[in-house]
Amino acid sequence: MTTPTIELKPSSSPLSAAEREAILTNPGFGRHFTDHMVTIRWTEGRGWHDAQLVPYGPLALDPATNVLHYAQEIFEGLKAYRRPDGSVASFRPDANARRFQASARRLAMPELPVETFVEACDVLVQQDKAWVPEHGGEASLYLRPFMIATEVGLGVRPANEYLFVVIASPAGPYFPGGVKPVSIWLSENRVRAVPGGVGDAKTGGNYAASLLAQAEAAAKGCDQVAYLDAVEHKWVEELGGMNLYFVYGNKLVTPTLTGSLLAGITRDSLLKLAADLGLEPEEGRVSIDQWQADSANGTLTEVFACGTAAVITPVGTVKSERGEWQQSGGEPGEVTMKLRDALLAVQTGKAEDVHGWMHEL
Ligand code: PLP
Numbered sequence: 001m002t003t004p005t006i007e008l009k010p011s012s013s014p015l016s017a018a019e020r021e022a023i024l025t026n027p028g029f030g031r032h033f034t035d036h037m038v039t040i041r042w043t044e045g046r047g048w049h050d051a052q053l054v055p056y057g058p059l060a061l062d063p064a065t066n067v068l069h070y071a072q073e074i075f076e077g078l079k080a081y082r083r084p085d086g087s088v089a090s091f092r093p094d095a096n097a098r099r100f101q102a103s104a105r106r107l108a109m110p111e112l113p114v115e116t117f118v119e120a121c122d123v124l125v126q127q128d129k130a131w132v133p134e135h136g137g138e139a140s141l142y143l144r145p146f147m148i149a150t151e152v153g154l155g156v157r158p159a160n161e162y163l164f165v166v167i168a169s170p171a172g173p174y175f176p177g178g179v180k181p182v183s184i185w186l187s188e189n190r191v192r193a194v195p196g197g198v199g200d201a202k203t204g205g206n207y208a209a210s211l212l213a214q215a216e217a218a219a220k221g222c223d224q225v226a227y228l229d230a231v232e233h234k235w236v237e238e239l240g241g242m243n244l245y246f247v248y249g250n251k252l253v254t255p256t257l258t259g260s261l262l263a264g265i266t267r268d269s270l271l272k273l274a275a276d277l278g279l280e281p282e283e284g285r286v287s288i289d290q291w292q293a294d295s296a297n298g299t300l301t302e303v304f305a306c307g308t309a310a311v312i313t314p315v316g317t318v319k320s321e322r323g324e325w326q327q328s329g330g331e332p333g334e335v336t337m338k339l340r341d342a343l344l345a346v347q348t349g350k351a352e353d354v355h356g357w358m359h360e361l
């Protein structure tokens with residue numbers, strides 16, 4: 001498969017430095033976008049072609065475009081950070097590229113070569129480098145690569161044309177208010193994904209399917225939904241957009257990748273980073289009964305959620321039909337914060353990158 005060269009067509013009217021700086025003082029999450037985007041097309045019989053860096057702007061789609069009807073779509077999320085010397089590096093873009101390929105296979109879409117995915121992200125970050133927040137805090141430039149089926153027609157089959165796009169958005173904390181424990185609604189009836197389904201693919205439909213449960217959780221005063229497995233309604237899987245870790249003193253357990261939860265890159269990184277810190281991380285199954293009982297008997301000392309957007313976020317209150325309880329007194333736990341600091345130190349270039357995770361631009 002040939003990799004197309006990305007043609008640069010920079011914007012003639014990017015936002016002024018003053019407008020950009022105003023946004024960067026409080027970027028929020030996913031509210032503002034940089035001046036450019038990268039687009040690459042795929043056509044059956046021709047492969048990947050027309051790779052371009054162009055001004056950020058609307059996509060014109062025929063109303064009968066396949067993705068609008070049958071949701072043949074996949075996406076990724078990764079971050080680029082400003083380092084102490086002012087340079088910029090992204091976190092494990094190759095891992096996102098490989099997961100994008102896995103999602104593409106599941107959604108019957110063409111696989112973008114890993115090097116093209118990484119190059120597309122690099123070209124966009126290079127062009128819009130001024131949008132990468134200053135070193136110092138935990139702000140970053142969030143990259144959102146995605147691919148949609150662009151064939152026009154209402155036939156239900158894999159499309160013969162696709163569009164790959166990368167956009168970028170400066171990001172402050174995902175949950176406003178800094179490191180504040182999130183409250184969780186433990187959903188015992190709504191499921192996010194089923195065995196044999198698409199739970200381990202990063203495809204928009206999974207998120208659409210989670211919105212009602214999310215709204216129900218919000219009505220109960222909770223920030224996020226924790227999902228159980230769809231067969232026994234017993235085993236804890238993940239949140240709508242984050243993986244989970246259960247902390248038992250020095251021992252950490254994260255739910256096993258059963259096929260119906262997403263193989264988070266933060267989750268994977270923490271399996272390694274926790275071991276570096278002398279903790280004992282492992283993959284395993286955690287039941288809802290165990291979660292409740294071990295919280296009550298005090299052996300489950302902390303619970304946290306992790307993901308690119310949310311980094312590491314402590315779980316405070318847990319609510320469910322069976323009652324309500326608090327993790328680590330509703331405060332951020334010690335292990336949670338130690339891991340959070342360690343991960344951010346690598347990502348922002350403050351700590352040595354022993355695993356070779358940072359991709360310098
Ligand atoms: N689980 C789901 C459903 C997600 O959407 C995400 C976010 O990407 C994660 C877990 C965490 O994955 P990662 O650490 O790769 O961001």
Ligand code: COI
Binds near residue numbers: 310
């Ligand atoms: C990410 O963490 O990158 C995600 O895609 C999660 C999404 C819910 C914002």
